[in-house]
Amino acid sequence: MKEEKLTKGKVAGVIANLVMVDVDGPVSQNEICYIKLEDVKLMAEVIKVLDKSAYIQVFESTRGLRIGTEVEFSKSMLEVTLGPGILSRNYDGLQHDLDKMDGVFLKRGDYTSALDSEKKWSFKPLAKEGDSVTAGDWLGEVNENEQPHKIMVPFKLEGKFKVKSVVDKGEYTINDTIAVLLDSKEKEVAITMVQKWPVKVPIKNFKNKPRPFKLLETGVRTMDTLNPIVEGGTGFIPGPFGSGKTVLQHAISKQAEADIVIVAACGERANEVVEIFAEFPEIDDPRTGRKLMERTTIIANTSNMPVAAREASVYTAMTLAEYYRSMGLRVLLLADSTSRWAQALREMSNRMEELPGPDAFPMDLPAIISNFYSRAGFVYLNNGKTGSITFIGTVSPAGGNLKEPVTESTKKAARCFYALSQQRADSKRYPAIDPIDSYSKYIEYPELQEYLKENVGEDWVDNVMMVKNIQIRGKEASEQINILGDDGVPVNYHVDFWKSEVIDFVILQQDAFDPIDQSCPIHRQKYMLEKVLEVYKTEFEFGSFEEVNPYFKRIINEFKQMNYSEFESEGFKRHEKELHTIIDEKKTA
Amino acid sequence: METKAFQKIYTKITQITKATCSLNAEGVGYEELASVNGRLAQVVKIQGKSVTLQVFAGTEGIPSNAEVTFYGRPPSLKVSDDLAGRFFNSFGMPIDGGPEVEGEEREIGGPSVNPVRRKQPSELIATGIAGIDLNNTLVTGQKIPFFADPDQPFNQVMAMVALRAKADKIILGGMGLTNDDYLYFKNVFDNAGALDRIISFVNTTEDPPVERLLVPDMALTAAEYFAVDKNENVLVLLTDMTLFADALSIVSNRMDQIPSKDSMPGSLYSDLAKIYEKAVQFPEGGSITIIAVTTLSGGDITHAIPDNTGYITEGQLFLRRDTEIGKVVIDPFRSLSRLKQLVIGTKTREDHPQVMNTAVRLYADAANARTKLENGFDLTDYDERTLNFAREYSEKLLAIDVNIDTDTMMDTGWELFATHFKPEEVGIREEFVEKYWPK
Numbered sequence A: 001m002k003e004e005k006l007t008k009g010k011v012a013g014v015i016a017n018l019v020m021v022d023v024d025g026p027v028s029q030n031e032i033c034y035i036k037l038e039d040v041k042l043m044a045e046v047i048k049v050l051d052k053s054a055y056i057q058v059f060e061s062t063r064g065l066r067i068g069t070e071v072e073f074s075k076s077m078l079e080v081t082l083g084p085g086i087l088s089r090n091y092d093g094l095q096h097d098l099d100k101m102d103g104v105f106l107k108r109g110d111y112t113s114a115l116d117s118e119k120k121w122s123f124k125p126l127a128k129e130g131d132s133v134t135a136g137d138w139l140g141e142v143n144e145n146e147q148p149h150k151i152m153v154p155f156k157l158e159g160k161f162k163v164k165s166v167v168d169k170g171e172y173t174i175n176d177t178i179a180v181l182l183d184s185k186e187k188e189v190a191i192t193m194v195q196k197w198p199v200k201v202p203i204k205n206f207k208n209k210p211r212p213f214k215l216l217e218t219g220v221r222t223m224d225t226l227n228p229i230v231e232g233g234t235g236f237i238p239g240p241f242g243s244g245k246t247v248l249q250h251a252i253s254k255q256a257e258a259d260i261v262i263v264a265a266c267g268e269r270a271n272e273v274v275e276i277f278a279e280f281p282e283i284d285d286p287r288t289g290r291k292l293m294e295r296t297t298i299i300a301n302t303s304n305m306p307v308a309a310r311e312a313s314v315y316t317a318m319t320l321a322e323y324y325r326s327m328g329l330r331v332l333l334l335a336d337s338t339s340r341w342a343q344a345l346r347e348m349s350n351r352m353e354e355l356p357g358p359d360a361f362p363m364d365l366p367a368i369i370s371n372f373y374s375r376a377g378f379v380y381l382n383n384g385k386t387g388s389i390t391f392i393g394t395v396s397p398a399g400g401n402l403k404e405p406v407t408e409s410t411k412k413a414a415r416c417f418y419a420l421s422q423q424r425a426d427s428k429r430y431p432a433i434d435p436i437d438s439y440s441k442y443i444e445y446p447e448l449q450e451y452l453k454e455n456v457g458e459d460w461v462d463n464v465m466m467v468k469n470i471q472i473r474g475k476e477a478s479e480q481i482n483i484l485g486d487d488g489v490p491v492n493y494h495v496d497f498w499k500s501e502v503i504d505f506v507i508l509q510q511d512a513f514d515p516i517d518q519s520c521p522i523h524r525q526k527y528m529l530e531k532v533l534e535v536y537k538t539e540f541e542f543g544s545f546e547e548v549n550p551y552f553k554r555i556i557n558e559f560k561q562m563n564y565s566e567f568e569s570e571g572f573k574r575h576e577k578e579l580h581t582i583i584d585e586k587k588t589a
Numbered sequence B: 001m002e003t004k005a006f007q008k009i010y011t012k013i014t015q016i017t018k019a020t021c022s023l024n025a026e027g028v029g030y031e032e033l034a035s036v037n038g039r040l041a042q043v044v045k046i047q048g049k050s051v052t053l054q055v056f057a058g059t060e061g062i063p064s065n066a067e068v069t070f071y072g073r074p075p076s077l078k079v080s081d082d083l084a085g086r087f088f089n090s091f092g093m094p095i096d097g098g099p100e101v102e103g104e105e106r107e108i109g110g111p112s113v114n115p116v117r118r119k120q121p122s123e124l125i126a127t128g129i130a131g132i133d134l135n136n137t138l139v140t141g142q143k144i145p146f147f148a149d150p151d152q153p154f155n156q157v158m159a160m161v162a163l164r165a166k167a168d169k170i171i172l173g174g175m176g177l178t179n180d181d182y183l184y185f186k187n188v189f190d191n192a193g194a195l196d197r198i199i200s201f202v203n204t205t206e207d208p209p210v211e212r213l214l215v216p217d218m219a220l221t222a223a224e225y226f227a228v229d230k231n232e233n234v235l236v237l238l239t240d241m242t243l244f245a246d247a248l249s250i251v252s253n254r255m256d257q258i259p260s261k262d263s264m265p266g267s268l269y270s271d272l273a274k275i276y277e278k279a280v281q282f283p284e285g286g287s288i289t290i291i292a293v294t295t296l297s298g299g300d301i302t303h304a305i306p307d308n309t310g311y312i313t314e315g316q317l318f319l320r321r322d323t324e325i326g327k328v329v330i331d332p333f334r335s336l337s338r339l340k341q342l343v344i345g346t347k348t349r350e351d352h353p354q355v356m357n358t359a360v361r362l363y364a365d366a367a368n369a370r371t372k373l374e375n376g377f378d379l380t381d382y383d384e385r386t387l388n389f390a391r392e393y394s395e396k397l398l399a400i401d402v403n404i405d406t407d408t409m410m411d412t413g414w415e416l417f418a419t420h421f422k423p424e425e426v427g428i429r430e431e432f433v434e435k436y437w438p439k
């Protein structure tokens, strides 16, 4: 490789954070460059090249920028730094460590390093001299907050390598050489614990990506029971403002059966990120016996942070997820809200005067979204181990109307659809996931059905299907009652409606702020579902429709008390007994 | 704002549109302030030698040989304790006849707080209004708008909330305020003996609309001074943000930007978020709380302005006239304070969440019963009871003229439950029913 000098340029125009630069050499699309504004360097990315002019989007405010200011191109695309020490960090959208920055306010160009170069990690070799390896293969392991963090052959290395040496078990910093590899020409390559990877390029060092088939427990009944998501699955949560997207995502992040949680706070409220900062270090993680924060990484580009970095933030998060997946870990990736990312694309596209698509979003929005979702998935690594990225994004449709480009494009890309309904949110039926409109494509997968039969119960899938039907019947009954009046329909319409209400109140609704009810393990979900179906299958006798409502209210009340009680505790059993007494009152012999 | 003596004066304008003018100039910084024949303007675009200025007061009558000078800095405000008790226009110049304020000059619209340097809000703001304190509890560091039709008394409610909130400073950012409303605020604050805690930045209907774009940033720069430098609790009132957004759309349309929904600029979300996200609780004790007004047209909250606002703020307070009791109430369905979770049941009595939720659910049942009634159907005994409950609930708790403490609000809730329902009909945690259900 011959030494090339770095391209330089001068600012020739400024419109908000779009800057035109006259360049003196070659530049490439998505190349990173730095504007030297007084004593700081502002990071920017090339998004269009026209003759000698590069159009760059600046990841910072351009206030005070002048014509002629010098720009230096870096030759590399936007990259993240990968190595031990990512967990429990709070990064901005470009992976700068927020905790390392000085002062209360963010300062332009204050770019802090992602990892700690001083810290010593206790390294344990996994490969040995003479092993033949390729990119992504495991050379060793360090303990990162109780997670087995694999040190891998850098993803950028192409071709086959032979291990010349690996250091012994011991304490090393991320920049120490821990292995030396030989390429096909016997040239030595020194390996440290850090590597870089461009965020817009998927990491593909795995053998294959089968259809996902394992239930990912979230502890949220209406998801796990009705519309389950799987390890390596994709889902999205559209809903008008205030309908509960963020609360639901936070619940999932706290409870889901994942090894690593990555939260991308993308263009949303800073106080919501603060909530995570405040809560996660306090939440016990039953699996490691430590705190949830220790296996969590937060990428925060809140709505007041620079817009261009918002677009980068979701890619940064996804790349970190791919890194941990390559270690054979189960990663849960959450992005709130992908609409803000799409809006960032729109702002830039408009500034560049590109031909707009629907609602002024860029024409290629559907492709961008589906490419992104396709990076999630369950994989078999080259060594036969498995890893996964389960991705759930929220969507904030303008005016709450689902017929808009971001929702429609996402619907094509994601396999689970958790539609939050304004009406349910208004009547405080949380989580407001609409039981009829929402779906999980995975429940149709024979692989998952098999898995559920084996791991949850033989009748589980049939029961779930039954519940879905009951919801539809209940809705039909309620419509008839509304049209014809309470006494204009047979009493059994009321019974059908109230049986579906029992399911709604007991299974679908769940109090995210109640210490017990907030998380419901699958075996408890199964118990409750069967109990509810028992009520459903019972034939009741009522003198008139007026008896129906108060009676089922009592049933619901006992069920709710059960939900609020520790599973199988004294109180739980007492309410269960009371429930049966009530059932027996009206049961036809 | 004085120009410096050595500054170059340009006199050749190359293009004039309704909101902007362009000229050839050198060494100009992006977002720099300028003056065009004495009218304030700001750099919005630089393309080679050509600089485009947005003229706040509009370009009517601007000649092509207008005198243009550049200030060499973005818009700023001089901050010091002397701001207290003063009234300013959109540019931060006194309109109360008093002297200019001396102090440190700070750029407005400055950087954001590093999220890791924020503290989770946790201090309850008591207003005495149950529609707020019981159902939509506010905390310091929160940002929340009133959603209201233009004919509703939002400014009155806001002034009342501000005065009861026990803030160290109240900063009023008035945008498109009628002169009457401006005088109203002045009067109310004066009568309450609070003028020395109030700072106002006011753009009235008589001022050019584009000038309003500076008001929130002026107000918030002053707020940051008191909250950061002085560790004070600052309450910022922004009314009416719909008129602010309208000014944004005027500018972007005149600059030929591609409009998105409702002819608003595609950046509306980011533009509004930059303002509202200035609300913050600092670890050192200072805080900025923003209470805003977003007027609706015909109650439509799907319009781009309230819609984007709702996605940014931590809830909204919805004013509605309840014809049944003939009063304005805070609508429990559409209103929401998202930060209430941080205080209810912990900083307030343990039964708070359940009382709040149950009452709203019963109120929803009443709404269903009312629909039935309107469709000409018979009501059940339960329906009748929910309707009676709803009427009393509205009168005793939702109306904006309520002024009681939070415990009394909860006690009132329990009384209403007990008057109209049986314990098993309300579905509240048993332990609370045992403890609080009136015997």
Ligand SMILES: Nc1ncnc2c1ncn2[C@@H]1O[C@H](COP(=O)(O)OP(=O)(O)OP(=O)(O)O)[C@@H](O)[C@H]1O
Binding pocket: A239, A240, A241, A242, A243, A244, A245, A246, A247, A248, A268, A396, A430, A431, A432, A510, A511, A512, A513, B310, B311, B312, B336, B337, B338, B339, B341
């Ligand atoms: N499961 C739940 N249990 C109880 N309350 C809930 C639940 N989900 C949502 N809420 C209530 O709804 C409020 C809004 O929820 P959330 O912040 O998640 O909405 P959102 O859909 O993310 O809105 P936005 O799009 O504006 O960010 C919460 O502050 C809380 O009061």
Ligand SMILES: [Mg+2]
Binding pocket: A245, A246, A247, A268, A336
């Ligand atoms: Mg949210």
